[in-house]
Amino acid sequence: MNKKLLLILTLFMTLALAACGSGTDDTKGEAEDKASSDTIVYESETGPVEVPADPQRVVVLSSYAGDLIKLGVPIVGVDSWSAANPSFDEALKDAEVVSNEDIEKIIELEPDLIIGLNNIQNADKLEKIAPTVLFTYGKNDYLQQHIEIAKVVNKEQEATEWVENFKQRAxxxxxxxxxxxxxxxxxxxxxxxxxxxxxxxxxxxxxxxxxxxxxxxxxxxxxxxxxxxxxxxxxxxxxxxxxxxxxxxxxxxxxxxxxxxxxxxxxxxxxxxxxxxxxxxxxxxxxxxxxxxxxxxxxxxxxxxxxx
The missing domain is CATH 3.40.50.1980 (Nitrogenase molybdenum iron protein domain)
Structure with missing residues (x-):
């Protein structure tokens, strides 16, 4: 093989490898973009929490079930007080009643998001099951709390519009x-x-x-x-x-x-x-x-x- 042919082949291989490398990077970038589009970051009281952009299996361990129902977010696990509310019967008919003590039961529900109050026990265990966001009761006023819940589930605009409408109606x-x-x-x-x-x-x-x-x-x-x-x-x-x-x-x-x-x-x-x-x-x-x-x-x- 003469030097000229060797040089051409070497150049061809170099370009081919570069193209493959470029394709790999593009594919990797697309995957990263897709991954980031599947999640959002909520700035919680204790720091940023990466949560699903469209949660489909939420466990709520506090009095916020009605906020999630209003926002059309599926609930798979709910606190006993909310479960006893007859106004929530239809929306929670398939939800399991759980507490922060029911770790094994919550694992079985395979939640993609957990919401509760920050004074509950086993918060560290819950965080290992799914992204967990905890609120301090009363830190936000009752309308801002709805907006904060909505931020967690990527529905802030919808909640803000509801709040403005509610205030006017009231x-x-x-x-x-x-x-x-x-x-x-x-x-x-x-x-x-x-x-x-x-x-x-x-x-x-x-x-x-x-x-x-x-x-x-x-x-x-x-x-x-x-x-x-x-x-x-x-x-x-x-x-x-x-x-x-x-x-x-x-x-x-x-x-x-x-x-x-x-x-x-x-x-x-x-x-x-x-x-x-x-x-x-x-x-x-x-x-x-x-x-x-x-x-x-x-x-x-x-x-x-x-x-x-």
């Missing part, structure tokens, strides 16, 4: 309700638990976020004094009349004592005597997620305004 409804009951009418929210009643501030579920924050209805001063800052305050059933406003919203469950409603002292509370008692199902009222907020807005519209 403000409009508040205006209509105050037009009927008066600007200075007060509303008390209470719930029965173990032969006591709990008064609530403006950020503890039970419709309080809607009534006081979104619609701007007034809380009695005596309730503000004891419940606004801590969020809730326990009282004896018999002194409810001392805290009841012009309207009384009772969040009740059959599992707890409701016999007090038959007592003479209860029937003498002005709000009760005047027909301004609103009874809510506690199982649906505990929460302040997006789905629950929509339901509560409809509930309060009916209770305060009827068919107007």
């Amino acid at each position: 403000e409009d409804l508040g205006t209509r309700i105050k037009g009927k009951i008066g600007e200075d009418a007060t509303v008390t929210v209470a719930e029965n638990f173990e032969k006591q009643l709990y008064l609530f501030g403006d950020n503890w579920g039970r419709g309080t976020e809607i009534l006081y924050q979104a619609m701007g209805l007034k809380m009695p001063e005596q309730v503000q004094d004891v419940a606004l800052e801590p969020g809730y305050f326990a009282i004896s059933q018999e002194v409810l009349g001392d805290y009841a406003g012009d309207y009384l919203v009772l969040s009740l469950t059959e599992e707890q004592d409701t016999s007090f409603m038959d007592a003479a002292w209860f029937k003498e509370i002005p709000a009760v005597k005047n027909g301004n008692l609103i009874v809510a199902d506690a199982r649906t009222a505990y929460f302040n997620d997006a789905m629950t907020l929509d339901d509560q807005l409809d509930f309060f519209e009916q209770e305060f305004l009827g068919n107007e």
Whole structure:
């Protein structure tokens, strides 16, 4: 083989190898692009977490199930409180009830994302099963929390649009309700638990976020004094009349004592005597997620305004 032919063959081989190498790099780059498009990074309270861009098997170990349902995200595992909410029955019919203690059960569910509260045990074990995002309850307000949940599942724009729409609807409804009951009418929210009643501030579920924050209805001063800052305050059933406003919203469950409603002292509370008692199902009222907020807005519209 002469030197000229050898040089041509060497050059050909070099170009061929370069082309192969270029193809390999391009393929690798395409694979990396594909991988990155399958995940996003959420900046959690404890640092960045790589999560699926389109999660299909979420385990939620807190009160955020309604936010995920509203966003159309499939849930395969859910906390017992959310599972007991009749409003969630259809969306959670195939979900398993789990807690942070059910490690083996959660593994069997093969989740691609886990969401919960940051005070749960076994967080380190959960992180080994699937990307795990934990929130501090109350760190975000009730509407921003929905947006944060949406960021985790790559649906921030959808959540932001819902929040703006909800705020407008709630403000409009508040205006209509105050037009009927008066600007200075007060509303008390209470719930029965173990032969006591709990008064609530403006950020503890039970419709309080809607009534006081979104619609701007007034809380009695005596309730503000004891419940606004801590969020809730326990009282004896018999002194409810001392805290009841012009309207009384009772969040009740059959599992707890409701016999007090038959007592003479209860029937003498002005709000009760005047027909301004609103009874809510506690199982649906505990929460302040997006789905629950929509339901509560409809509930309060009916209770305060009827068919107007």
